[in-house]
Amino acid sequence: MSQGFVSFVEVKQAVTMEAVLTRYGFFENLSRKGKNLAGLCPFCKGRSVRQFQVNPVKNAWYCFGCKAGGNILDFVAKHEGVSVRTAALKLNSWFELGLAEEAERPSAPSAPAETPKVAEEPPLATEETLPAENPPLTFTLKTLDPNHAELAALGIGTETIERFGAGYCAKGLMKGRLAIPIHSSRGELLAYAGLAVGEGETPRYLFPPKFHPALEVFNLHRLMEVPEETGPLHLAPEIEGVLRLAEEGVASALGLFDGSLSPKQEEALVGALSLYEGFLLVGEEFHDRTVARLARYATVRWVSDLSPQPATGISA
Ligand SMILES: [Zn+2]
Structure with missing residues (x-):
């Protein structure tokens, strides 16, 4: 078996998500949702037909159920249970791209691949003690008064x-x-x-x-119901900010809980990002560390509110 490399960038330019999904027989089950395509997730087998979404323009995918997403290489790697490198080789062969395999990555200044290299930070002590997920609630509050x-x-x-x-x-x-x-x-x-x-x-x-708020991103489940996604992914530092953004007509806003960002929240946000163009942080209560971590993945703009004003520009 070949142990070579092919260029990830060239593979991504040569093959569309549509072509990959068609090869697996998934494409015909998707339907149009705004500028995205949506359908059942091939991985987690969730029941929502909006759970798995493909952004054809960005050639990216994301599942709200398994909170996984990425490009064609990530999709094939996940589906085949192989590394991204092997996925690139498979795509090269399946689609007869004819990309030259390199025996070794040139050892010259180790140019990292396009996935941003993330400096590993030790998890906070409290995060180690978190359970894997919050269990569903067994009751609902029935007498809440929205008009009080x-x-x-x-x-x-x-x-x-x-x-x-x-x-x-x-x-x-x-x-x-x-x-x-x-x-x-x-x-x-x-x-x-x-x-x-x-x-x-x-x-x-x-x-x-x-x-445990650190395991959740507020409003994430509504993101798949938003009719059309364009522009940046709006993020508020806490729940109230999401409600205020909804007042301003921004339906696709997500919220953290106290401005901080846990590894689980980071993973969910970065996955959802595959459907959007960068982050727009709205609110002053974001921790500096949250902004810095998100800026490693995409352009981050940070404003204190949505009224027209010069933005505090930060980019990756
Ligand atoms: Zn899924």
Whole structure:
């Protein structure tokens, strides 16, 4: 068996996602969704026909269920269970690209491939103790009031509050707060966040004791319902920012929980990014480390709000 290399860049330029999906017999099962194509995921076998999406312009794919995504090489590597290098060789052969195999990568200044080399940082101690995922919630809060007078202090419209399934909670752990449902990327209800309503009330957010925000990205499951994706992926530092972006008409916004970014959140965001053109961070509460980590993958623009103003430009 050949142990050579072919140029990843040339393979990606020569083969489309459509061609790869057609070869596997998946393409005919996809349907158009805005500028993307959507269908069942060939990997996680989820049930949503919007879960797996392909952006033909970027020649990229992403699954909201398994939170995996990337280019044609990543797809073939995942499907075949091989390395990206072997995937490139397979594509070269399947599509008769005739790309010359190199016996060895030129050992000259080790030019890393196009995937950005990520400096490994030791995980934070708390992350090691996290479970693999948050279990689905076994109940729903049925008496949330999206119209409650106390909510006026937040300045978020009733329509937006309703759209997120949120409402004023009159009893229990979230009493006196805006309870906002949090879902997994597959759309399962996991928890309610309790957002303080009054000015200066602390803590700003309450989460159930066994829920781990670091395992989730807020609003990720709605991204697959957005009719059309164009431009950057909007990201807010916490949940409230996502509701405020929805008020501004940005449906495809995602949210972190306290401005920080866990490895799991990073993975989910970078996967979803394959459908978008860079990140637009909206809000001031992002940790510097969050911005720096995201900037390794794509262009990051950071603004304090969406009103016209000079952006704090940061790019990869
Ligand atoms: Zn999947």
